[in-house]
Amino acid sequence: MTTELLLGGVVYSPAAPDATAIAVTDGVVVWVGSDDVGRALHPDAHVVDLDGRFVAPGFVDSHVHLTSTGLALAGLTLNDATDRADCLRRVAAFAADTAEGELIWGLGWDDSSWTGSVPDDGRFPTTSEIDAIVGTLPVYLARIDEHSAVASTALRRLVPDLDDAVGYHPEEPLVAEAHHLVRGAARQLVTAAQRTRAQRRALDHAAAHGVVAVHENGGPDISGLDDFLALGALDHPVEVRRYWGQAVQSADHARELLAISHADALAGDLFIDGAIGSHTAWLTEPYHDDPGHTGISYLDYETIRDHIRACTEIGVQAGFHVIGDAATASVVAAFDELASDLGTPALARCAHRIEHAEMVSVDQAGVLARCGVVASMQPLFDAEWGGPGDLYEQRLGAARTAGLNNFAGHAREGLILAFSSDAPVTPIDPWSTIRAAVHHHQPRNAISARGAFAAATRGGWRAAGVNNGLTGTLVPGAPASYAVWEIDDLVVAGSHAGVQRWSTDPRSRVPALPDIAPGAHLPRCVRTIHRGHVLFDDGVVNGDIA
Structure with a gap:
């Protein structure tokens, strides 16, 4: 067995909120704590000097198009x-x-x-x-x-x-x-060689931003089956979970499609509707800037319901691209019907997903949470288009814009959140994603930095159906999937004043995170490790991964 001991930094771990060191043996975290204790417990370990750097669980981008x-x-x-x-x-x-x-x-x-x-x-x-x-x-x-x-x-x-x-x-x-x-x-017209280079380039880019795993959202109208199969055969150390967006009518149909596509699940960008910017998101009321138009519906209610049912029967994730409020109402109604028919435990075991979930009401979030659904969301959408006079307000008007991307409301209802980029729509940049979730244009929709960080790490694993309490954290027994960051300042901040007062009290033992306030320098990744394997290393850390 080979043990590596990282010392002299700041380790983000719920097991030891003031940890400065972490020990890894054969790709598994075996200990976190202080430098002196680490040296005493692991005298023969290969030592890496963190020189004050920040170590945190690796990010998961739960929605990409590589x-x-x-x-x-x-x-x-x-x-x-x-x-x-x-x-x-x-x-x-x-x-x-x-x-x-x-x-x-x-x-x-x-x-x-x-x-x-x-x-x-x-x-x-x-x-x-x-x-x-x-x-x-x-x-x-x-x-x-x-x-x-x-x-x-x-x-x-x-x-x-x-x-x-x-x-x-x-x-x-x-x-x-x-x-x-x-x-x-x-x-x-994209050659196989060009496609392979593009996929590798995207995964290398993700690793350089502290991302250890991504969820590819493929489908007949997005990337095509040839692209999807080629990605499955690609040898790259960033973990790729592949979602195929095509509706099925029965359990047998689902099994056939899984066998053909080699997909991990029949979810992701299975379009119920389109996008707000293209006037194709399916709305209950017309667009503010196009009063005669309510968008496009690609799937009817029966198709949505039957797809969820078929996937639930064989125990695989189902999921949909859902943006407009009419699209949301349709998928929520299908889950509600199936909860009565199949029972919420059967649905929850599958960890079904909805992508984007921009126009989900509080009541709808409650229904989805009861069914164990995961919402894969993109905070950078609000950063790009949620400000006064920006795209959301142009298309929907101020009243409807105020309720978009309600991370706080979803979380309060118990809806599991996973954060992502939808790259190339927005960049693979997890710290910018966290900043956008914390500094939402509508403050009441924002969540705390810890909540946003969890959605970008543990939430991504839960969106993949992994909910063992270890993966996505740095605690003994967890996979050694982490990134090392150059940082300026560490802070503890709550989502509102009451939480802020308690969180910053030393007695709370809340681990600090890098400062992601507007204008602050965001962390810079210097090394990314997944299950003990090097994904990215810029050579500045004093020590070699064994």
């Missing part, structure tokens, strides 16, 4: 485009270095944030505007939420009868079925 994330990390990203004209300039610059016939896969344009010197600068690019720049190149430019896209004529022509598909428009961004078809055509 291939598109990897493509975005090395390709055309439009997140910083300031208006339509700027977006088009960036496409032109990228196209100038693109070979004839090669696909341009761009991501991230967000017209809700655009301004300009002329009114047209605040709108999306059109097909004709893209064609004028790229000529015969196939171009796919996904909106930031990836639920609509601008596509060049060359790419559109790869889809027979595209103009008959729901969501088609000759000039405007494609949505719904038309978007899914064009995205599929674009995927076919």
Whole structure:
């Protein structure tokens, strides 16, 4: 057996809130405590000097799209485009270095944030505007939420009868079925080698941000089965749990699909609706900026219910992409019916999931909590779009915006939270995610730093159906999955004044976390370990992993 003893730092552990050292033997945490005791108990250990650094459980990103994330990390990203004209300039610059016939896969344009010197600068690019720049190149430019896209004529022509598909428009961004078809055509132009590089790039990036595991959300309309199977065969030390988003009608159907896809579960981005930014989230009342439209429903109630039932019968996770309040009402009603039919213990054993859960009421959160459902949520959505005048308010109005992403309300009702990025929609950046959850635009919807940290660590494992009380923590007996961080300050902060007073009292023995206040320097990862294996190391820690 090989034991490694990390000394001279700060270790985040509920077993020893003032720990400065941790011992790991063969990939398992065997002890946490003080330096002197650690040396006495483990005299033959390989010693690593933390030099004041912070050691904490590794993060889990419970909702990612690895291939598109990897493509975005090395390709055309439009997140910083300031208006339509700027977006088009960036496409032109990228196209100038693109070979004839090669696909341009761009991501991230967000017209809700655009301004300009002329009114047209605040709108999306059109097909004709893209064609004028790229000529015969196939171009796919996904909106930031990836639920609509601008596509060049060359790419559109790869889809027979595209103009008959729901969501088609000759000039405007494609949505719904038309978007899914064009995205599929674009995927076919990504070579197997490009796909592998993109997946590895995304996982390397995650490891460099202290992430030890991710949940891939695949499906027929997102990544395709070839991409999903290739990811399953990829050899990479970051743990990947794969969710396939396709509805089933029966237990036998579920078993067949699991066998074909080799998925861990039939959950993730199984779309009940779309996204607020693309006007495709399914709402009970019309959009504030589009009074004649309530979004799109992809699944009817019976399909939702039958999918949950089938997965429950074989003991596998089911789950759905749920954003709009009408979509939420449908899935909550299905869980409520099945709770009466199958019993809540049968549902809870499966740890079914809903992705995003942006418009879940307090009462609905209570129903989901009773059924043991996990809500995989993205705090950076609020950071990006939840401010005054931002996208949520543009699309929904101020009244509906106030209730979005209610982390505190969900937690009070007992709904299990897991935090994630939905990369490439928002970055894989766990500390920024925690900051966004703590400093919500609506303070009453915010949760404490400890609650947010738990949702980004233990919550991710619970979202994967792992709830053994050890995984996602640094206590004796837990897997040695952790990250080492350079930090400025450690603080203890509660979610409201009463908790704050007790938490900061030394008698509370509450472990401190890095300062994530607005303006504070967020921690920088210097080493990531998963079950004793090195995922990332920038070489600054004095000592080698044995």
